[in-house]
Amino acid sequence: MKDKIFEVLQRVGRSFMLPIAILPVAGLLLGLGSSFTNETTIATYHLGGILGEGTILHALLVIMNKVGSAIFDNLPLLFAVGVAIGMAKKEKEVSALSAVIAYFVMNISISGMLEINGKITADGKIASDVLTGTIASVCGINTLQMGVFGGIIVGLGVAALHNRFHKIQLPNALSFFAGSRFVPIISTVVYMFVGILLYFVWPVVQNGIYALGGLVTGSGYGGTLLFGIIKRALIPFGLHHVFYMPFWQTAVGGTMEVAGNVVQGGQNIFFAQLADASHVTHFSADATRYFSGEFIFMIFGLPGAALAMYRTAKPEKKKQVGGLLFSAALTSMLTGITEPIEFSFLFVAPILFAVQVALAGAAYMIAHMLNIAVGLTFSGGLLDLFLFGILQGNEKTSWLLIIPVGIIYFFLYYFIFSFLIKKMNLKTPGREDDDQEVKLYTKADVNAKRENTSKNGEAVQDELSELITRGLGGKKNIDGVDCCATRLRCTVIKPDLVDDALLRSTGASGVIHKGSGIQIVYGPHVTVIKSNLEDYLETAPDVEYTKDNIDSMEETKEVQEEHREEKVTKTITVSSPITGIAADLATAPDEAFAGRMMGDGAVVTPQDALITAPEDGEVVFVFDTKHAIGFLTDSGLSMLLHIGIDTVKLEGKGFEVLVENGQKVKKGDPMMRLDLSYLSENAPSLASPVLCTELEDNQKIRLLKEGEIKAGEPLFAVDFYE
Numbered sequence: 001m002k003d004k005i006f007e008v009l010q011r012v013g014r015s016f017m018l019p020i021a022i023l024p025v026a027g028l029l030l031g032l033g034s035s036f037t038n039e040t041t042i043a044t045y046h047l048g049g050i051l052g053e054g055t056i057l058h059a060l061l062v063i064m065n066k067v068g069s070a071i072f073d074n075l076p077l078l079f080a081v082g083v084a085i086g087m088a089k090k091e092k093e094v095s096a097l098s099a100v101i102a103y104f105v106m107n108i109s110i111s112g113m114l115e116i117n118g119k120i121t122a123d124g125k126i127a128s129d130v131l132t133g134t135i136a137s138v139c140g141i142n143t144l145q146m147g148v149f150g151g152i153i154v155g156l157g158v159a160a161l162h163n164r165f166h167k168i169q170l171p172n173a174l175s176f177f178a179g180s181r182f183v184p185i186i187s188t189v190v191y192m193f194v195g196i197l198l199y200f201v202w203p204v205v206q207n208g209i210y211a212l213g214g215l216v217t218g219s220g221y222g223g224t225l226l227f228g229i230i231k232r233a234l235i236p237f238g239l240h241h242v243f244y245m246p247f248w249q250t251a252v253g254g255t256m257e258v259a260g261n262v263v264q265g266g267q268n269i270f271f272a273q274l275a276d277a278s279h280v281t282h283f284s285a286d287a288t289r290y291f292s293g294e295f296i297f298m299i300f301g302l303p304g305a306a307l308a309m310y311r312t313a314k315p316e317k318k319k320q321v322g323g324l325l326f327s328a329a330l331t332s333m334l335t336g337i338t339e340p341i342e343f344s345f346l347f348v349a350p351i352l353f354a355v356q357v358a359l360a361g362a363a364y365m366i367a368h369m370l371n372i373a374v375g376l377t378f379s380g381g382l383l384d385l386f387l388f389g390i391l392q393g394n395e396k397t398s399w400l401l402i403i404p405v406g407i408i409y410f411f412l413y414y415f416i417f418s419f420l421i422k423k424m425n426l427k428t429p430g431r432e433d434d435d436q437e438v439k440l441y442t443k444a445d446v447n448a449k450r451e452n453t454s455k456n457g458e459a460v461q462d463e464l465s466e467l468i469t470r471g472l473g474g475k476k477n478i479d480g481v482d483c484c485a486t487r488l489r490c491t492v493i494k495p496d497l498v499d500d501a502l503l504r505s506t507g508a509s510g511v512i513h514k515g516s517g518i519q520i521v522y523g524p525h526v527t528v529i530k531s532n533l534e535d536y537l538e539t540a541p542d543v544e545y546t547k548d549n550i551d552s553m554e555e556t557k558e559v560q561e562e563h564r565e566e567k568v569t570k571t572i573t574v575s576s577p578i579t580g581i582a583a584d585l586a587t588a589p590d591e592a593f594a595g596r597m598m599g600d601g602a603v604v605t606p607q608d609a610l611i612t613a614p615e616d617g618e619v620v621f622v623f624d625t626k627h628a629i630g631f632l633t634d635s636g637l638s639m640l641l642h643i644g645i646d647t648v649k650l651e652g653k654g655f656e657v658l659v660e661n662g663q664k665v666k667k668g669d670p671m672m673r674l675d676l677s678y679l680s681e682n683a684p685s686l687a688s689p690v691l692c693t694e695l696e697d698n699q700k701i702r703l704l705k706e707g708e709i710k711a712g713e714p715l716f717a718v719d720f721y722e
Helices: 002-015 017-021 023-035 039-044 056-073 075-087 092-116 148-165 172-177 179-217 220-233 240-249 266-275 294-311 315-335 339-346 350-369 382-390 399-423 443-451 463-471 500-504 526-539 547-563 676-682
Strands: 135-138 141-144 255-258 261-264 478-483 487-492 510-514 517-521 568-575 580-584 600-606 610-612 617-622 628-633 638-642 655-657 670-674 688-692 699-703 707-709 714-721
Touching: 002 075, 002 148, 017 023, 017 075, 023 056, 023 266, 023 382, 056 075, 056 266, 075 092, 075 148, 092 141, 092 148, 092 179, 141 179, 148 179, 172 179, 179 220, 220 240, 220 350, 240 266, 255 266, 261 266, 294 315, 294 339, 294 350, 294 382, 294 399, 315 339, 315 382, 339 350, 350 399, 382 399, 463 500, 463 526, 478 526, 487 526, 500 510, 600 699, 600 714, 688 714
Parallel strands: none
Antiparallel strands: 135 141, 255 261, 478 487, 487 517, 510 517, 568 714, 580 600, 580 707, 600 688, 610 670, 617 628, 628 638, 638 688, 655 670, 699 714
């Protein structure tokens, strides 16, 4: 039951991401529009000539301001649609339309009940005995003030109706209304009664929310500290969106009258004040207490942690890990997306995450104590600091105080992380015992490159999706796929079939299990991974990968070995494409190659920059990162030439490919030229596997030469047994 609840909360949390994702754009429009139409700002920076009333830019900025305000004013409707889409399992567009219909039906029903009971008049005027703030206008409809809760109620309910009825079958006479067409119909009927019910129930709920909001806002700095600690502690579980949203968007985060309207929620209050900035002396720090502190640890603190991890890395790994940590720190500073850097130490050194939770929680409280009132749209990066702090002026936001506190935080993170990493020998990035290639190519990848070709002849890259599918136990084991800002969130049928090691090899920085919910942490590019995975699953084989399957295949191979007569009927010799040092494949400094997981062959360490064709044949594909070439010999052998170890991360630097897909070549023809100096400095190893990737059970590799070898000399033989 606990796992089920957790799974539902995960789905609810990720469904919030769609409407929340529009907030940065809305905030940008509102921030720029409000800042540069403000008379004080225009006068201060002497911009009257280009931004004053009557200019084209002024008109554009006024429109931007109104567009941004419109998005924040209609967040309940956006949440209704977003939550319905996020929670629906199939045909999400139907759930979106149904949510819009249900939202209007619900509010019209409430409005009807208000009019019937004398709370509002037929022309829309509110009765004098109605408490201020209990009735609001939603898309021109006078209804109860429910904020985003109203949208969430619609989104969750419509999604449940959609998942239950989108495949319903009706009698033949009514068959036109069956299936997905039935969803908006049933949603209309249900939410008419929901609206009537809410007329009686919501005032009680609303009073409870106001009481909770008063308790939270009355808790002072201690409450702010507790909020910050809980929010950061929920990051590993992906439930922080569920936790903070009520504080940002509902009366739980407080209420305030702004420009004659009662506004609910910390973020809504800030943006309402921003839209009315000319009448605000200082933005409310009580409203921004739920996010202003993020600028302190996201822009300053976590980069200090990244520097500590870099300085404590092993000398031979500093160059490799430096780029990773620099990118993660820059992401945190610019955008406020912290998961790439937090997950770099969360799983390998949980004590460091405990420190992060404590320091981050304190940052919220410190910002509140210092009356810092800088708003944000999504997270506390430099962009939001510029728009909602610097541009608004220190008098209204006290943003300058973030800098000295941030500098202190930078050193706090740096020294605490450095001390703990050294004292406890924590395996943070750059201190691992073993090297691990970020992306591994398997025999299946080679096959996919050959077989999955688009109409224009370019290979379809779906290796990552295939590996993720295998890591999740196969298509048959996957029940649902979704994502949030940084994580691929999957629901599986049998959690014990999930292979964490294989999932990590796809470039994931962490894998989190909670019941049947699996979260794979990839970073901000996860939306592309999710989209590609969904496309791949449409045509992927409907299989389940289990240990029994693997054992069965191994047993079959053993039986075949036992009955094989050791009589060679044919031998094909494969020449070296590389001038260098030849060795047995088992010596490759990568366990996947050394274990012959991708095929069998040999390994050659280049001493000459030119890579040539090993035999007459055809170039099947060239990897986009130029580090590997798939090759088919005229004798029928499928080969993979993989230059160096972990060179995929170089993104093509150091390689000059001289051939193209489908090109016919003769033995010894140039195929690639290497920058040996660059590769020696930037690749973990130049050892280059030369593999036969599709050997049959009756074929076996025999190494012909070890030590110095020239391109064109025999490297290994493929013996065919009877």
